[in-house]
Amino acid sequence: MDTFDAIYGRRSIKHYHPEHELTDEEITKLMQAAIQSPTSFNIQHWRFVLVRDKETRQQLKAAAYNQAQVADASLLIVLTADMHAYKKEPERYWKDSPPEVGKKLVGMLVGLYDNQPQLQRDEAMRSMGIAAQTIMLAAKSMGYDTGALVGYDPDKVAEIINLPEDHVLGMMIVVGQATQGAWGKPGQLSLDDVIVHDKFSPES
Incomplete structure (x- = not known):
């Protein structure tokens, strides 16, 4: 499928x-695509919990206010994401790069995220x-x-999936x-409503 067809569809x-x-x-193909997603410093700190067990799914359904899907x-x-992935064997994120590059980036990575819990969480959410x-x-x-x-x-979800304390x-x-298909799109804003050129105006 064309990329734009997938976006609009x-x-x-x-x-x-x-x-x-x-x-x-099919699941492997889907998840192989997922891990092509970019992350800062190539941390790859997402952790994907694939739930197929029917009993666990029912528990999560209850925790999701009984949404049938x-x-x-x-x-x-x-x-989920491991917020402390930046310091867990960070050398592996650049194992295929020149050694001097990997060493430099590991130092930068740890220095940037260490003792910065809000930044760690923000980065996890972005990724x-x-x-x-x-x-x-x-x-x-x-x-x-x-x-x-x-x-x-x-x-409840964290308890059901045994989410580690350093994960979010x-x-x-x-x-x-x-x-059953979705309703028609309820109301798409125009580009004029969402694009700011160069900077916000003082009246914004």
Whole structure:
């Protein structure tokens, strides 16, 4: 599928065929695309929790205020990120680069993020957002529909998936075969409403 077709065709779908399953090969293809998403310093600190177990899906459905798609979709992905990935064997992020380059970047990475919890969280959220869009567009190009969810109880979800203390939750993404399409787009802002040229005006 053409990239622009995937962008314009992607919609947030809430109704999925509960009997449909993605193959292991399809899931691998989707996640291989996901990890092509860029991250600052190549940290790659996203951790994708792929939930296929039906009992766990039911628990997460309850934690997501009983939204049916959490249990019905072919695949549920809980996006999380390791906020301390910057200091966990950071040399591996540049293992294929010239040694002097890797050494320099490791020093810069640790110096930038160490003792900066807000920056660590901000970076995690940015990276998960980019990866989420990659997943949704890749799924659309594979013929599947998706939906992103932020409506859930974070404490309950963290407990269900055993989220480590140094990780942060992002959004959930459901992937599968739609049984009902989305409504028409409710109202798209014009480019004039969302583009600022060079800088905001003093009246903004």
